[in-house]
Amino acid sequence: MRPHLSRVPGVLGEIARRRAEEVVPYPLPPAPEAVPSFREALLQPGLSVIAEVKKSSPSEGAIRALDPVAASLAYQRGGARAISVLTEPHYFGGSLEDLLRVRQAVDLPLLRKDFVVDPFMLKEARAYGASAVLLIVALLGELTGVYLEEARRIGLDALVEVHTERELELALEAGAEMVGINNRNLTTLQIDLTTAPRLGRLAREAGFGGVLVAESGYSRREELKPLEGLFDAVLIGTSLMKSPDLEEALRALVG
Numbered sequence: 736m737r738p739h740l741s742r743v744p745g746v747l748g749e750i751a752r753r754r755a756e757e758v759v760p761y762p763l764p765p766a767p768e769a770v771p772s773f774r775e776a777l778l779q780p781g782l783s784v785i786a787e788v789k790k791s792s793p794s795e796g797a798i799r800a801l802d803p804v805a806a807s808l809a810y811q812r813g814g815a816r817a818i819s820v821l822t823e824p825h826y827f828g829g830s831l832e833d834l835l836r837v838r839q840a841v842d843l844p845l846l847r848k849d850f851v852v853d854p855f856m857l858k859e860a861r862a863y864g865a866s867a868v869l870l871i872v873a874l875l876g877e878l879t880g881v882y883l884e885e886a887r888r889i890g891l892d893a894l895v896e897v898h899t900e901r902e903l904e905l906a907l908e909a910g911a912e913m914v915g916i917n918n919r920n921l922t923t924l925q926i927d928l929t930t931a932p933r934l935g936r937l938a939r940e941a942g943f944g945g946v947l948v949a950e951s952g953y954s955r956r957e958e959l960k961p962l963e964g965l966f967d968a969v970l971i972g973t974s975l976m977k978s979p980d981l982e983e984a985l986r987a988l989v990g
């Protein structure tokens with residue numbers, strides 16, 4: 736079952752509609768028998784970092800044409816607990832090949848970072864070595880629970896992404912065990928670092944006891960302070976990818 740994408744505004748809608756046109760099921764390679772748990776990795780003490788391999792983006796244009804394996808190995812050495820690999824090709828320069836190559840090179844759990852708009856994309860994620868997928872409530876709406884169930888059924892963790900109070904409500908109603916709060920408005924691309932702590936507090940007040948991840952816009956250590964004691968993890972891409980030394984940059988950011 737596919738979401739109605741005609742109602743999704745801005746660049747997010749453009750990316751998702753293009754992605755939906757491209758999904759044509761094909762025979763997948765055999766999935767790895769076991770992959771490390773994304774959820775358990777983020778539940779280790781302290782604020783876990785999910786470091787992102789991101790070559791370009793709508794907000795930045797070209798970021799850096801760094802080999803995803805070299806970037807991931809640097810992230811692993813720098814203390815990342817998980818790695819997010821963009822697999823969207825047109826706006827982010829990613830691919831499933833990148834995901835597979837990173838899977839073969841590092842021991843950390845991998846998040847397939849894409850715009851999931853068809854259940855086949857979940858099967859692809861599993862086949863190419865992901866431990867988890869991103870489910871964006873602004874795209875999936877009322878179908879979020881259906882995609883969440885399907886992800887679980889095939890052995891994937893799901894990070895359910897929200898940006899507004901209404902989306903947070905939908906994520907919690909859908910039974911999300913991991914909620915990602917994006918500071919970036921995916922329609923305007925504006926970043927507001929108060930979004931994650933504000934919605935994070937609302938989630939905890941509503942009794943959410945699962946994994947909370949703050950996403951987007953972080954580049955300095957002091958910006959992580961409001962996340963302490965509230966969030967389990969932070970997802971960081973652009974600022975790390977732009978750093979001359981990714982390993983050092985990660986250490987400097989989280990200590």
Ligand SMILES: O=C(O)c1ccccc1NCC(=O)[C@H](O)[C@H](O)COP(=O)(O)O
Nearest residue numbers: 792793794921950951952953971972973
């Ligand atoms: O990054 C973008 O410009 C973007 C545009 C449209 C949809 C999604 C987009 N980014 C996805 C993300 O959420 C980020 O890649 C991720 O949270 C890391 O953010 P950052 O550290 O700011 O690169």
